[in-house]
Amino acid sequence: MTILANYEPHAAKGLIQGSDREAAIKTVFESVGGKMAGIMFTRGAYDVVVNGEVPDQAAGMGLALAVRASGSVTDLVVLEELDMKAVLAAANKAARVYKPAG
Numbered sequence: 001m002t003i004l005a006n007y008e009p010h011a012a013k014g015l016i017q018g019s020d021r022e023a024a025i026k027t028v029f030e031s032v033g034g035k036m037a038g039i040m041f042t043r044g045a046y047d048v049v050v051n052g053e054v055p056d057q058a059a060g061m062g063l064a065l066a067v068r069a070s071g072s073v074t075d076l077v078v079l080e081e082l083d084m085k086a087v088l089a090a091a092n093k094a095a096r097v098y099k100p101a102g
Contacts, residue, residue, distance in 0.1 A: 001060050002079040004046040011072035032059040
């Protein structure tokens with residue numbers, strides 16, 4: 001999973017004061033049975049990009065919900081990698097039976 005987010009002003013202040021975000025993010029991934037692969041602070045639309053792995057969707061969304069609830073970030077976006085073969089198989093099944101309106 002990849003997480004993109006922007007820091008709220010009080011969280012940005014914490015960064016300036018030396019808050020170790022890499023350690024904190026690693027710990028939160030581990031708390032749900034996952035692993036942080038990397039963190040990048042960026043210029044542009046998002047302040048931070050985090051890459052990591054979680055065991056399942058519930059763990060990933062639980063992690064995201066906890067971060068959102070903290071009030072330290074805004075514009076949190078979760079990108080989840082999908083198995084395109086499985087997606088296309090499901091799409092083909094659905095396309096065979098779907099009847100559009102009209």
